[in-house]
Amino acid sequence: MDNLRKKAKELLESKTVDLVIGYENGTNGKARAVFIKDPEKTGKLIYDDRCKQNLAVYLNKHEVKHYGKIAIVAPLMVMRSVLVLVSECQLKPENIVVLGIGEDGSLLDFPSLEVVEKYIAKIPLGNPEPDQVIIDKLNAMSMEQRREFWQNELERCFKCYACRAACPMCYCLRCTVECNQPQWISAPAHPLGNLEWHQLRTMHLTGRCVSCGDCGRACPLNIPIHLLTMQQAEEAFHMFGVRAGTSQKADSALSTYKPDDKENFIL
Amino acid sequence: MTPETKIIDRVALDKLYESLKAAGNKMFAPVFRNEQTDFEYNPSAAEISYSHIQTTQSVKNTVFPKIENLFRFESGQKSVELVQIDFTKVPRVIVWNAHPCDAAAFSALDAVFNWDYVDEIYNARREKLVVIGMSCIKADENCFCTSVDLGPGSVKGSDILLTPLANGKFIAEILTDLGKSIADENASLFTASNGENKEEVLAKVEKHFSHEKVTENLKDGFENPFWHEFSLRCIGCGACAYVCPICTCFDIQDESKAGNGRRLRCWDSCGFGMFTLHTSGHNPREVQSQRWRQRLMHKFSYQPDRNEFIGCVGCGRCSRACPVDMNILEQLVELEKIEVAAK
Numbered sequence: 001m002d003n004l005r006k007k008a009k010e011l012l013e014s015k016t017v018d019l020v021i022g023y024e025n026g027t028n029g030k031a032r033a034v035f036i037k038d039p040e041k042t043g044k045l046i047y048d049d050r051c052k053q054n055l056a057v058y059l060n061k062h063e064v065k066h067y068g069k070i071a072i073v074a075p076l077m078v079m080r081s082v083l084v085l086v087s088e089c090q091l092k093p094e095n096i097v098v099l100g101i102g103e104d105g106s107l108l109d110f111p112s113l114e115v116v117e118k119y120i121a122k123i124p125l126g127n128p129e130p131d132q133v134i135i136d137k138l139n140a141m142s143m144e145q146r147r148e149f150w151q152n153e154l155e156r157c158f159k160c161y162a163c164r165a166a167c168p169m170c171y172c173l174r175c176t177v178e179c180n181q182p183q184w185i186s187a188p189a190h191p192l193g194n195l196e197w198h199q200l201r202t203m204h205l206t207g208r209c210v211s212c213g214d215c216g217r218a219c220p221l222n223i224p225i226h227l228l229t230m231q232q233a234e235e236a237f238h239m240f241g242v243r244a245g246t247s248q249k250a251d252s253a254l255s256t257y258k259p260d261d262k263e264n265f266i267l
Numbered sequence: 268m269t270p271e272t273k274i275i276d277r278v279a280l281d282k283l284y285e286s287l288k289a290a291g292n293k294m295f296a297p298v299f300r301n302e303q304t305d306f307e308y309n310p311s312a313a314e315i316s317y318s319h320i321q322t323t324q325s326v327k328n329t330v331f332p333k334i335e336n337l338f339r340f341e342s343g344q345k346s347v348e349l350v351q352i353d354f355t356k357v358p359r360v361i362v363w364n365a366h367p368c369d370a371a372a373f374s375a376l377d378a379v380f381n382w383d384y385v386d387e388i389y390n391a392r393r394e395k396l397v398v399i400g401m402s403c404i405k406a407d408e409n410c411f412c413t414s415v416d417l418g419p420g421s422v423k424g425s426d427i428l429l430t431p432l433a434n435g436k437f438i439a440e441i442l443t444d445l446g447k448s449i450a451d452e453n454a455s456l457f458t459a460s461n462g463e464n465k466e467e468v469l470a471k472v473e474k475h476f477s478h479e480k481v482t483e484n485l486k487d488g489f490e491n492p493f494w495h496e497f498s499l500r501c502i503g504c505g506a507c508a509y510v511c512p513i514c515t516c517f518d519i520q521d522e523s524k525a526g527n528g529r530r531l532r533c534w535d536s537c538g539f540g541m542f543t544l545h546t547s548g549h550n551p552r553e554v555q556s557q558r559w560r561q562r563l564m565h566k567f568s569y570q571p572d573r574n575e576f577i578g579c580v581g582c583g584r585c586s587r588a589c590p591v592d593m594n595i596l597e598q599l600v601e602l603e604k605i606e607v608a609a610k
Contacts, residue, residue: 026594027594027597028409028594030592032591032592033500034500035500057502062555063495063499158509158534159333159505161504161539162506162590164504165504166590173540187520189333214590217590218502218504220323221301223301
């Protein structure tokens with residue numbers, strides 16, 4: 001933690017970055033995002049098991065972008081999200097400093113995104129084990145049982161869109177659910193509208209999801225919607241051999257066409 | 268009417284619930300499911316939770332459902348026919364075991380839905396609503412009812428207010444004619460009060476701020492740097508508004524197939540980026556800090572000004588639901604302290 005604070009302070013003092021995004025102690029024992037401009041305030045930074053939010057979600061926020069060059073405290077999911085955002089031209093590599101956090105919580109030295117790519121290449125990627133256990137159980141069900149499971153879960157959704165807001169990859173200025181000419185999917189939070197919304201969200205994240213689970217954590221109604229995108233992350237890997245957030249180059253499973261693809265069409 | 272106080276034990280309380288349900292009332296009661304406690308329609312008496320501090324959602328759903336059918340439309344060859352919905356057929360709903368904050372929130376909803384337009388469907392549902400409240404004997408760090416003129420034993424909004432005693436029985440304060448008719452119809456379930464004092468068992472909820480001072484500060488606080496600084500973390504979802512017992516913003520949606528369909532009123536939130544987007548493309552609340560400001564200003568400045576009530580009952584649901592720890596109590600305590608430049 002001391003190394004992290006020291007490094008953040010140096011970056012701000014030397015004006016290498018204009019803003020540091022990290023975690024601080026929040027209310028009622030929670031950890032939360034903090035935005036630091038003043039080098040003297042870097043003592044607020046913390047890193048421990050409570051730091052679960054995928055901070056990359058802020059990199060596309062208007063007010064945050066406005067600050068200029070940003071250093072971001074980055075456990076694995078944040079590193080991967082940064083690479084997805086760079087590959088999708090949402091973030092310029094020269095505007096970001098990754099304050100990598102290793103699996104043991106130590107600060108990693110990442111002078112460039114190439115080093116981040118090399119670091120990620122050495123780490124076994126996949127869904128967090130507790131989530132994968134549930135996904136395997138769902139996959140073992142019959143299609144009818146699975147449909148019933150999801151209908152029961154999704155029916156409760158009231159469309160607060162916390163799942164969308166929490167996701168660094170859901171950065172569209174106008175989401176499909178808000179397009180009404182034509183209306184692609186039903187806006188009201190009835191069972192059909194909810195099913196359509198979550199299917200759409202899942203499809204748009206296929207091959208782009210880094211399995212951080214923030215959509216599920218954000219849901220105030222405890223609907224395990226992260227299982228949908230996580231399942232698709234595995235599916236995309238098995239079908240196309242790519243994992244999101246491993247390279248700065250665009251190589252998204254569903255939106256990149258290669259002449260040697262198995263299919264002769266793109267979605 | 269003059270309030271009366273009686274006593275009811277737990278067995279009789281369950282009987283009262285089942286008898287009201289059997290009489291055809293739609294019961295809306297809290298149940299623990301999916302690792303949280305939330306209100307559901309018509310659970311069995313055994314399923315009802317009496318041990319939770321707060322439910323995830325409020326009870327506004329009973330009068331302002333997340334989707335409300337306003338009317339249907341059918342297209343003929345040359346005309347469109349509107350088919351009105353018969354609002355007189357809405358069922359009688361009994362909100363069972365709602366905390367005093369939820370019960371009190373209905374008066375704010377009444378004011379909003381009758382402010383400049385008398386909302387027929389809201390009023391039809393409201394007239395059929397009965398509120399059986401439950402005082403709080405537990406509170407957590409998100410509760411702040413006492414800072415907004417309410418309390419863990421407030422009677423406001425309840426037809427009957429129950430207070431659980433240490434001996435397993437409940438004090439039943441019968442507060443309205445509606446409450447009295449229920450008590451009278453089930454008179455055998457109640458026993459006489461022996462002067463039990465509810466104050467002894469109520470949760471202790473500390474007063475954290477003066478809402479009058481917050482409102483005063485907000486009057487000149489529109490351009491305060493507070494808004495930018497305290498909303499950087501906000502990710503702009505609608506969780507706070509949707510779980511709020513007083514947030515009433517809605518969106519109108521038409522759903523139709525081949526010219527036939529229905530017009531719906533759906534929940535909306537001032538936190539969403541498109542909430543105030545004009546047809547021209549201009550958005551007066553362009554960034555999240557302006558939207559967050561709107562949320563707090565509406566509750567603690569505009570509503571006190573316009574409707575003479577605070578748009579908040581201190582239930583703390585928004586703080587609990589927020590995925591990024593935008594804690595409303597923390598912010599109100601700060602707003603009480605902000606320096607407001609003299610004009």
